[in-house]
Amino acid sequence: MKGAGGTDGGIGSFLIGFAMLCGGGYLLLQNIQVSNSFGFGYGLYQFGNFSLTSGMILIPILFGIGMIFWNSKNIFGWLLAGGSVIALIFGVLSSLHFRIRPMSLFDLLVILTLTVGGLALFLKSLRPTKIKQERIEKK
Numbered sequence: 001m002k003g004a005g006g007t008d009g010g011i012g013s014f015l016i017g018f019a020m021l022c023g024g025g026y027l028l029l030q031n032i033q034v035s036n037s038f039g040f041g042y043g044l045y046q047f048g049n050f051s052l053t054s055g056m057i058l059i060p061i062l063f064g065i066g067m068i069f070w071n072s073k074n075i076f077g078w079l080l081a082g083g084s085v086i087a088l089i090f091g092v093l094s095s096l097h098f099r100i101r102p103m104s105l106f107d108l109l110v111i112l113t114l115t116v117g118g119l120a121l122f123l124k125s126l127r128p129t130k131i132k133q134e135r136i137e138k139k
Contacts, residue, residue: 010125011125012125013121013122013124013125014121014122014125014126016118016121017117017118017119017120017121017122017123017124017125018118018122019118020114020115020117020118020121020122021114021115021118021119021122022118023114023118024111024112024113024114024115024116024117024118025115027110027111027114028111028115031100031101031103031107031111032098032099032100032101033098033099033100033101034096034097034098035096035097035099036092036095036096036097037095037097057084057087057088057091058084058088060080060081060083060084061080061081061084061085061088063077063080064077064078064079064080064081064082064083064084065077065081067080067081068081
């Protein structure tokens, strides 16, 4: 019977490492605060002195939707509406700000130890042990 990843690296190390990695990742993500500055007057893209706001992105979306309802086979309407929706999504994502919440040094060390230690155990379990490698080389 093979262990984790088809090797004899150890199923116990695999499960413990995976649990530590999941726990550390969860705690890290719980301590990240996400805020945004998105609004209809928020400047998404700037071309020289002209700033394209998120409210202005809605105008091509409306024209594209109108063209699609007028003729559903109109490629330009689909491109206009789809491109505007994609621009709006990128604008929203680019306006996000990430900050780590204030925490004690002990909390941060526990989170980083769980995450990095779990990742190391997880990856270690996916490679064969030296004893097995020596047996393969002798054959």
